[in-house]
Amino acid sequence: MTGSDASPSFRLAYVPGVTPTKWVRIWNERLPDVPLTLVPVSPAEAFDLLRSGGADAGFVRLPVDRTDLSAIPLYTETTVVVVPKDHVIAAVDEVSAEDLADDIVLHPFDDTLDWERRPGLAANERPATTADAVELVAAGVGLLVVPQSLARLHHRKDLTYRPVSDAPESGVALSWPQDATTDLVEDFIGIVRGRTVNSTRGRTQAPAAAPATPKRKPVASKASKAGKATGKSPRSGSGGPKGGKRGKPRRRS
Template identity: 75%
Template sequence: MTPSKWVRIWNERLPDVPLTLLAATPVESFGLLREGAADAGLVRLPVDGDDLSAIPLYEETTVVVVPKDHLFAQVEQISASDLADELVLHPLDDTLGWEQPPGRPAMERPETTADAIELVAAGVGVLAVPQSLARLHHRKDLTYRTLNDVPQSRVALSWPAADEAPDLVEEFIGIVRGRTVNSTRGRRAEELKGQKQPRKDQKKPARPGGAKSGGAKSGGAKQGGPKGGAKSGMRTGGKGAAARGKSTKPRRGRG
């Protein structure tokens, strides 16, 4: 599911609360949150500092960006070992947190992912990035393939630190995680607070005179039913003979 779909679902569920998306780099995202310019943000873990809260949402597939005429473009996926002889660009704004990037390192690291994309398009090396960044920097002369056995970027929803996530943040978390509109989290949970919910095993109220029609007289001991029939009539609050405490045994006729 993409951010555009999240916005569509948000507008369907909360038409009275506008949701605006702001494009930002990973570094800019934290600044917008700390400055109060954004209520919440999709960021990449880890989150530095104690002034921001975050909840992990999902892990993103890592891909390698290559020219369309590159050998890798002929397969669906490759492994890190396949990059051993490739010049692999490692921009300064890298989000994968490599301990040791695969392949051969470039003499200088590009400043940004956008700069690295330009180098790949010029035939200088390949680039490993989260799939969303490959889509963001899409070019007609480039393609990407799934890269296995490498770190994956963890995406989280972050907001200014608080004891618990605000209601609207909970709503957005639910949308991103695919919760249904009837989920008991978020705004709906607030609406249901204080409302007494019926138990699944709760019986329907008996009809007036219920004990007479289904209690001691018709379903109880008189017609051969179990002796517990009279007790059942008392539980439903009926006004039959058992509820009044009178015996249901027929009188013995006088000879």
């Protein structure tokens, strides 16, 4: 089967912490004949996957190299610190980076936060992944600062998290190769941006509804027309006597 004969499909990459469920559901409603395949990918590998054609588009973490990739920023996440439930930080609503100065703060290799100066004390070794770092937090080795979605993704009953007020934030964007902005990519962009199926900017549109048939006005009869012209009811006729008051009868003398 040649490429032109192949059935259309759409491959959507997404990094950990992103939940594409809502957009996938809308895609399946609007384009039921075009299967959408989800491709999980690490933040470090996401851009190479897009460039190599391994996915048509992807939810990635900012920043995006705009040299050959297009991107639509979607939202920015709160940054939190993951701690054991019996840690002193669990007793407060929010902390600053300075509040972490005396704690070991783990720095996994897949960290996506752009720190000018990392808070806390450095661990002897860096965990390979965020998932590994969460296990170390549970073991009491140190704390972990991550976007809130990753804290939720790796939730454990013995851990909790609190916002870090002055930490850098992580932004999520929809990205795709600039030279591969296909019709299906345009369709997905429309879904992510909240365009309706009938939007003039979207490519996929619902069939136009048939124009409503105008109702015919009832045709007046000749008698009605005549009545309107003379001001007389067609039922009463034109020669009947007009109604008036009757006088009193005279007395006979």
